[in-house]
Amino acid sequence: MVEVSVFDRIIERYERSEESLLAILQDFQREFHYVPEEGIRRLSEVLRVPESKIYAMGTFYKALSLTPRGRHVVKVCTGTACHLKGAPQILEALERELGVKRNGTTEDGEYTLECVNCVGACAMAPVTLVDEEYHGQTRASKVMDIIRKRTEE
Amino acid sequence: MEKISVIIDGKTLHAVKDRCVLQVARENGIYIPSLCYNSEVESSGGSCRVCLVEAHQGGRMRLVTSCNYPVRAGLEVKTDTPLVRRIRRGVLELLLARVPDSEVIREMAAREGVTEVRFRRDEGENERYKCIACALCTHVCAEVVGVHAIAMTERGADKKPATPYHKPSEVCIGCGACAYACPTGAITMKETDGVRRIWGKDFPMVRCSVCGAPHIPEAQVDWIVKRTGKDRAFFDKCPDHR
Ligand code: SF4
Ligand code: FES
Numbered sequence A: 001m002v003e004v005s006v007f008d009r010i011i012e013r014y015e016r017s018e019e020s021l022l023a024i025l026q027d028f029q030r031e032f033h034y035v036p037e038e039g040i041r042r043l044s045e046v047l048r049v050p051e052s053k054i055y056a057m058g059t060f061y062k063a064l065s066l067t068p069r070g071r072h073v074v075k076v077c078t079g080t081a082c083h084l085k086g087a088p089q090i091l092e093a094l095e096r097e098l099g100v101k102r103n104g105t106t107e108d109g110e111y112t113l114e115c116v117n118c119v120g121a122c123a124m125a126p127v128t129l130v131d132e133e134y135h136g137q138t139r140a141s142k143v144m145d146i147i148r149k150r151t152e153e
Numbered sequence B: 001m002e003k004i005s006v007i008i009d010g011k012t013l014h015a016v017k018d019r020c021v022l023q024v025a026r027e028n029g030i031y032i033p034s035l036c037y038n039s040e041v042e043s044s045g046g047s048c049r050v051c052l053v054e055a056h057q058g059g060r061m062r063l064v065t066s067c068n069y070p071v072r073a074g075l076e077v078k079t080d081t082p083l084v085r086r087i088r089r090g091v092l093e094l095l096l097a098r099v100p101d102s103e104v105i106r107e108m109a110a111r112e113g114v115t116e117v118r119f120r121r122d123e124g125e126n127e128r129y130k131c132i133a134c135a136l137c138t139h140v141c142a143e144v145v146g147v148h149a150i151a152m153t154e155r156g157a158d159k160k161p162a163t164p165y166h167k168p169s170e171v172c173i174g175c176g177a178c179a180y181a182c183p184t185g186a187i188t189m190k191e192t193d194g195v196r197r198i199w200g201k202d203f204p205m206v207r208c209s210v211c212g213a214p215h216i217p218e219a220q221v222d223w224i225v226k227r228t229g230k231d232r233a234f235f236d237k238c239p240d241h242r
């Protein structure tokens, strides 16, 4: 259970209007690696916006997650170009290596594995993102190297 | 209210300016199929697309959704051309592919000659097999009832109305307006032994002091009393015995 004050500290940074919703949710996401239920509840109280509306926003945006995500997020691009260049194999290998299915988070809370549709860097296909950092022409082994290095840091 | 004249299917009609084509057609006995529009609900419409018609104006033709297209002077509407029928059949085929369990959609599609679908439904996590994701229920809850218990969640093929976290809502009053408004009957509302169940929550009903029939959820009475200051005693009896 997260203290209400933790959410308030983030909410306070913004104007008390509905327009601040997305920015606040993004801050929650950054801070907790997901948007906690209590956070949505508190935000609804303070901004006087229905909880159903904030929850719906949380389910709509890919950048927000309503279940805890790992400290590191690995996104495999499975857009058309990347698909042709072997994204499915990369995904499969990563699933095996990390021991999670797509959209899953490793038990130690380190990694979340996700798929995205075309990140706009098709020339570099196949593309994998590690914590928003683009890696082009990747193979699963290369991605694992990057991941391992991250964990050591 | 400024009156103008429009032509719908060759008939010249007088109508209030800016009223939607669908409503004007209805008032004049012209049938246009529709699902997601309700004239009592401000932001309804524009989602199901079965109400498409041809709008001719200034020598140009556009296909528009009649439920949110305003009538203006000089507008001519055609609701039953080969083009309209073809596109409408396409829309209905897609809807039928999505919710084959819905009698309303099956009937509407059959009326246009659509009984088979060429598309395969994506067996996603959409458990509401009758829901066409039109959002009318959520508009009703927010705008007419004023409760905001449900909202459209997810997106794409998974889009669906839901309470936060799919849990029993803290604010829902069990009025059932969403279920009544839903064009496809996708929202289940059941009543057993004076308890109504909707959106996974149970609502004890007030029984009529004359006939004993359960007629309104207690939570809804609380809401009305709080909002309007109406006398609680008014709800002791059902509408038939007041
Ligand atoms: S439940 Fe009914 S009213 Fe609500 S979005 Fe689905 S089809 Fe529309
Ligand atoms: S398909 Fe992967 S970047 Fe475009």
Ligand code: FES
Residues within 6 Å of the ligand: B033, B034, B035, B036, B037, B045, B046, B047, B048, B049, B050, B051, B052, B065, B066, B067, B068
């Ligand atoms: S009735 Fe017009 S789009 Fe649904």
